[in-house]
Every structure is written in structure tokens, then in C-alpha cells.
Amino acid sequence: MTNKTNKNLKEAGLRATLPRIKILEMLENHKHISAEDIYRDLIENRYDVGLATVYRVLTQFENAGIVIKHSFESSKAVYELNNSDHHDHMVCLDSGDIVEFHDDIIETRQEEIAKKHGFKLIDHSMVLYVKKTNS
């Protein structure tokens, strides 16, 4: 696993340093996590790292296409590993839970809408804010 991790980093042109490996592990264990949460979690597990480093590494990962950054409820951004399987998210307004989903009908429609307005679709962000049915 560390081999694979190192390889991923190398391919991205990044040295395989401990902070980067630790952060990558953190991302593998938490589908959606913020810079601060990664920082706190690492500190609590006795791995000293700087918050600035976490931000810097996450930005590098984002530029390398290793992670995707989301700004769901404004304040803190959350990051998730990019497994190249595109999906959107719904956020439960009660619990904060995040559910992933993918819908081809919507995806297709988005392309058509962009085209209809004389644009080509480059990217999109879609978040559904939901509540449990029985609440």
C-alpha cells in the first residue's frame, strides 16, 4: 500500500514525504474530510504536522487531480479522493451526512442546457439538501 501510495505521489511529481503519505491515508479512511479535521486527527494520533502543510498538500493534491475539493455549507471546504467515478452529493440538513449519487439523465440534461445557451459544459457542481423522510 505504501508502494502504491508512493507511486501515486511520484506520478504526480511529488516527493513521497511522511506528511503527504499520512494525509493520503487520512483521505482513504474518510470519504469527505476538511483540512482542519485531517490536521486534528493526525495531531491526536501523535503525528505532528502543521495546519499550513495540510492545506498546502491538499492544494497540491487537488492540482494533481488526486483529490476533489467541495465547499458544501460554505465555511470549511472538504476534500475527497478522486477515483474518477464522477458523482454528486446530497447533504442531510439534520445529521450532516453526505450521500453520493450519480444520475445520467441529469448529466445529459446539463450538457444539453449548456449547449442550448451556446456554451459547452466544462464542469458542474450539484448538491441536494435533504432531510430524512420521517422528520
Add this chain to the structure above:
Amino acid sequence: MTNKTNKNLKEAGLRATLPRIKILEMLENHKHISAEDIYRDLIENRYDVGLATVYRVLTQFENAGIVIKHSFESSKAVYELNNSDHHDHMVCLDSGDIVEFHDDIIETRQEEIAKKHGFKLIDHSMVLYVKKTNS
């Protein structure tokens, strides 16, 4: 028109003060505008106001349902009057232009997707990032 404006504010439980009226006018003349832009525009037109007041008023307007707040490209938030006609946005990555659109197929699909996962759809945000077809 000032009558209508005053009435709107009164109905929202807000006193009809000059800053609030000016900001409301600003919103009527600019579909999507940031707090800072409102502030700068007012100052340039010789109406002295505090940036904090602009933020405070916009927040009050948002809570009163008079405006909708968007966080398109992360940094500055932009506000738009809430005419109760729901729509989503596409943002041109080259020009920054914002185009509004509405699509019933997507809206319906979103409801279905939420339901399928055991949730009810409360709200959503969808932004298409696009570029001109010939670029």
C-alpha cells in the same frame, strides 16, 4: 417605487432606512452582486455607507427571504433578489458571465433521487461551469 420598497421592508419587519433602501435599489439594478461591489458602488455615487452595514443588511434580507445568497467561485458571495421564480445558474469560466436557467426535467429528477434514498428534497444548488462554444 419607494412606496413599494418601504412596504417590502416593513413587511419584513425592517425599518425603512436609507442604507436599506439604497441597497435594495442596487439589487434591483444588478442581478448578481457582491457585498463589496454594492459598497463600492454606493461610495462612488457619494452615498456613504459602511461595509459592515452592507453585510448586515444583506444578511437580514436573506433571513427575510428578500434575497438569495450564492457562493459561486468560493471567495466573495453574490446576492440576487428573490422573485420567487426558482432558477439555477451557469457561469462562464472565461468571462465570468452568469446565465440563469430552469429545467423541469432536472428538478423532477432531483426530487426522485432524494426520495429514492429515503430523503425529501428541501433545497438544492446547481451551477454549471461552461465556456463559449467557440473557444
Add this chain to the structure above:
DNA sequence: GTCCTTGCAAAGCTTTTGCATCGCT
């Protein structure tokens, strides 16, 4: 007159940056 609003300055929060030190390779 009372209570809400405003303006200013200061503080808050997330994220970024400068710089000396450290550590991959």
C-alpha cells in the same frame, strides 16, 4: 423617548505566504 440602525474599528475564521530549517533522493 425608545429601540432599532449605523459606522468604525477590532476581531473571527478559513486559507495562504514568508522564511529559516529540515529531509527526500
Add this chain to the structure above:
DNA sequence: AGCGATGCAAAAGCTTTGCAAGGAC
């Protein structure tokens, strides 16, 4: 050894808040 990476602290950028002064009703 060399150059990129890290940590700390300071700064930046957007937004909020405390407080005394001002304005609406």
C-alpha cells in the same frame, strides 16, 4: 549536496461583532 517540503508565525481575504452615536417611529 541540492532542492523541494515543512513548521511556525504572520498575513490575507471575507465576514461578523462590540460599542457608542445617530435615526426611525
